Amino acid sequence: MSVAGPLALAASNSLGALAGAASAAAPAASDAVVPAIGSIDPWLVGDPVDWWFVLRNVDYLGGGLALTVGLTVASILLGFLVGFPAGAVEVYGDGPAKRLVETVGVVLRGTPIVVILLVMYFVIGVPQVNLGIGSISPAISAGILGLGLRSAAYQSQIFRASLASVDDGQLEAGRAVGLSRFEAIRYVVVPQALRRSIPGFQNEFTIVLKDTSIVFAIGLAELLTRGYDLFTEQTTAVLEVILFISAIYFVLTFTTNRALDYLGTRYAIPEGESA
Amino acid sequence: MSDDAFLRVSEVSKWYGDEQVLDGVSFEMDRGDVTVLIGPSGSGKSTMLRCVNRLAEAQEGSITLDGEEVLSPDTDVDELRRDVGMVFQSFNLFAHLTATGNVALGPRRVLGLSEEEARDRAAAQLERVGLADQLDSYPAELSGGQQQRVGIARALAMEPKLMLFDEPTSALDPELIGEVLEVMRALVDEGMTMLVVTHEMSFARAVADEVVFLDDGRVVERGPPEQLFERPEKERTGRFLERIASHD
Amino acid sequence: MAGATRPRTVGERVADADPSAGRILLVAAGALFWGWLLVSWVNRWLGGAIAPVGEPLVAPETVEGAFAAVPGLAAVAADAAFVVELTPVLAQGTWLTVVITGVSLVCGFFIAVPLAVARVYGRFSAWLSLGYTELLRGTPLLAQLFVLYYGLNLAASVPAAVSGVFPRDVVWVAILGFTLNGAAYQAEYIRGAVESVDDGQITAGRAIGLSKLESIYYVVLPQALRYAIPSWTNEFVYLIKYSSLAGFITVPELYYRADQVATETFRYTAVFLVLGAMYLALVLTASKFMERVDDRVAIPGLGVDRER
Numbered sequence: 001m002s003v004a005g006p007l008a009l010a011a012s013n014s015l016g017a018l019a020g021a022a023s024a025a026a027p028a029a030s031d032a033v034v035p036a037i038g039s040i041d042p043w044l045v046g047d048p049v050d051w052w053f054v055l056r057n058v059d060y061l062g063g064g065l066a067l068t069v070g071l072t073v074a075s076i077l078l079g080f081l082v083g084f085p086a087g088a089v090e091v092y093g094d095g096p097a098k099r100l101v102e103t104v105g106v107v108l109r110g111t112p113i114v115v116i117l118l119v120m121y122f123v124i125g126v127p128q129v130n131l132g133i134g135s136i137s138p139a140i141s142a143g144i145l146g147l148g149l150r151s152a153a154y155q156s157q158i159f160r161a162s163l164a165s166v167d168d169g170q171l172e173a174g175r176a177v178g179l180s181r182f183e184a185i186r187y188v189v190v191p192q193a194l195r196r197s198i199p200g201f202q203n204e205f206t207i208v209l210k211d212t213s214i215v216f217a218i219g220l221a222e223l224l225t226r227g228y229d230l231f232t233e234q235t236t237a238v239l240e241v242i243l244f245i246s247a248i249y250f251v252l253t254f255t256t257n258r259a260l261d262y263l264g265t266r267y268a269i270p271e272g273e274s275a
Numbered sequence: 276m277s278d279d280a281f282l283r284v285s286e287v288s289k290w291y292g293d294e295q296v297l298d299g300v301s302f303e304m305d306r307g308d309v310t311v312l313i314g315p316s317g318s319g320k321s322t323m324l325r326c327v328n329r330l331a332e333a334q335e336g337s338i339t340l341d342g343e344e345v346l347s348p349d350t351d352v353d354e355l356r357r358d359v360g361m362v363f364q365s366f367n368l369f370a371h372l373t374a375t376g377n378v379a380l381g382p383r384r385v386l387g388l389s390e391e392e393a394r395d396r397a398a399a400q401l402e403r404v405g406l407a408d409q410l411d412s413y414p415a416e417l418s419g420g421q422q423q424r425v426g427i428a429r430a431l432a433m434e435p436k437l438m439l440f441d442e443p444t445s446a447l448d449p450e451l452i453g454e455v456l457e458v459m460r461a462l463v464d465e466g467m468t469m470l471v472v473t474h475e476m477s478f479a480r481a482v483a484d485e486v487v488f489l490d491d492g493r494v495v496e497r498g499p500p501e502q503l504f505e506r507p508e509k510e511r512t513g514r515f516l517e518r519i520a521s522h523d
Numbered sequence: 524m525a526g527a528t529r530p531r532t533v534g535e536r537v538a539d540a541d542p543s544a545g546r547i548l549l550v551a552a553g554a555l556f557w558g559w560l561l562v563s564w565v566n567r568w569l570g571g572a573i574a575p576v577g578e579p580l581v582a583p584e585t586v587e588g589a590f591a592a593v594p595g596l597a598a599v600a601a602d603a604a605f606v607v608e609l610t611p612v613l614a615q616g617t618w619l620t621v622v623i624t625g626v627s628l629v630c631g632f633f634i635a636v637p638l639a640v641a642r643v644y645g646r647f648s649a650w651l652s653l654g655y656t657e658l659l660r661g662t663p664l665l666a667q668l669f670v671l672y673y674g675l676n677l678a679a680s681v682p683a684a685v686s687g688v689f690p691r692d693v694v695w696v697a698i699l700g701f702t703l704n705g706a707a708y709q710a711e712y713i714r715g716a717v718e719s720v721d722d723g724q725i726t727a728g729r730a731i732g733l734s735k736l737e738s739i740y741y742v743v744l745p746q747a748l749r750y751a752i753p754s755w756t757n758e759f760v761y762l763i764k765y766s767s768l769a770g771f772i773t774v775p776e777l778y779y780r781a782d783q784v785a786t787e788t789f790r791y792t793a794v795f796l797v798l799g800a801m802y803l804a805l806v807l808t809a810s811k812f813m814e815r816v817d818d819r820v821a822i823p824g825l826g827v828d829r830e831r
Contacts, residue, residue: 107803118785122792210664224665246662253660363723385732415824
């Protein structure tokens, strides 16, 4: 854990920025009073004392959860803003622009997210961003930039595939009614392509959500990092803490998937799948 | 007919959920007979055929093949299917195997022949259907007629006692139908027992020993082709035959 | 040959030559990369037959001198020498990365196939399979590794039979984690492929007397696994990249070693850029390799033209 060590300090300074003031509390002390627990249920995984420790620190984990969700949303948005035009360039562009987008995409998709995050943090050295209401620490900016750009590289592939899957006749028909090439793409092709992107987008959303856990490497106190901090403090509670946060992740990915499923059926075009 | 019929179908009924698709169907065949099932689509012909090798399960009635009850729970279904070859409307050739591979799979894996024996048998069967020059072609490289002939060779390679044909020419372009019917005629001449679902009335007329007309899951009329085609007793039969004829 | 018939413009020649030049450069870089890795590994196994173990194959000073002599490259000569100094550590880490990825991928595959088959053809087992894949795909891989390493402390209970195969027993924990996780993802890909095989294929198998399992084994899987290759390549690439997470549970693979060097030397830029390039090279090799496999096992009409 060579990286996490020295950076833990920097991280604990920055973690409140996105998540708001509520999250900055330190883990509750482990020797606090444990309520009397009756007979121990043989079906219970782990030790009630340690579960009680987890429960007492729910607020602390909640702060991490807020950062996890914030990182996910910000990264997905950045990924969409960059990835959608990139996908369009790959389909409709030509020459150097297309080649550049493709090359950057290959590099971002071929490098582990942990390496991308380290490069953003240490090599590019994203500065602190000051907003009116507060500031975003370098680590958080690096996290969003790393996760966001990597997601853009994947989202560009999703959009490229869905744009390409729209029949060429659609573009021609648009041109035939007098739309310019850009207008035909904008008003005819894109609306169809976006709907077809939903399944791929769903996949991408959960990948980003899960991979926010890897900002651990640059010491950002999101859910998993806070879990790590907790169980290093009370080492007997390791399993309880990790199972608890895994359950949170599972609920998040599960509900996100179902929500996007709903979106997919809500906005589906009848018979739209037959390309 | 005689009590020692080779295939005896009696009072077979089948439902899909609430919908009855077969309603007390009965007919029988002797060894070497060719029986053709005709009828409008949805009349239950294909389902009837599939009940014989239990690709579909009849809920009522009895089917005996060579004296053995087919519908009994004790029947070894895999053993039954070894003895009953089937040719499908949509060919269903194994897409990842060559013509030889398609025909050899059953002998190799079901009959337990050696790789070499299975390939030899496959080559012989493919020659029998006139495809000696396509042994190593994949299904996608063959025409529809050729694919269906591979399908027939695949069934023949198991040396079946009975062959089932489920609309073998319905998925074919008109100019390819002839080559498949020709192979089937040759099988008739060899004395193969065949139960055929088809819309090819001239084929039925030429080779069938008996024609069974099914409608709404029921046997409306059955008899030798000359009688059924020339002098149908039931009005429905006549109407169906007229409709078919006007399409030809 | 077309060029012989009419004189070609310069532009055409450039356009023709350009991709091939880029290609040659890429192939040369690949050959250099794998040549260096293989020689480094062999050198280590032979106990330093070519260069002393832990020393670069080429002296950093030589590289530094060579770079300094070329105008334009002189500025990065010191960095180049530093990177050369890193090579033994990188080669060592890459070995572990490659082994962990390869072993996990293969083991995961053998779990994934039954999972996928159960999901499509099973009843009760379909629910079990669904539960497994949803759970493993719904939680972060890093959290799963933490459960195995910190939560269950599995590194302490590695069976004696396999203990000591790797420098640290924790490598087995990583392999277990990637196998279980990868199996869930591979099962999804294979399930999709199994579902895309036409139902008539099983019917035809059953009609010649194969049992249901035999039909799946001899007829469905050979087709489905071919369909699955492109998406399976994705999983291969993912696994190469995510094997870096083993570093978080102290497995001395590529990322872990590079990270250590970076914190010791504070030369983050050089180390992390080289690290990224290393993974990129591994990933590109894997996807090129799988493209070749896909071509090799291709069967006319299968996958390209699925509708009849």
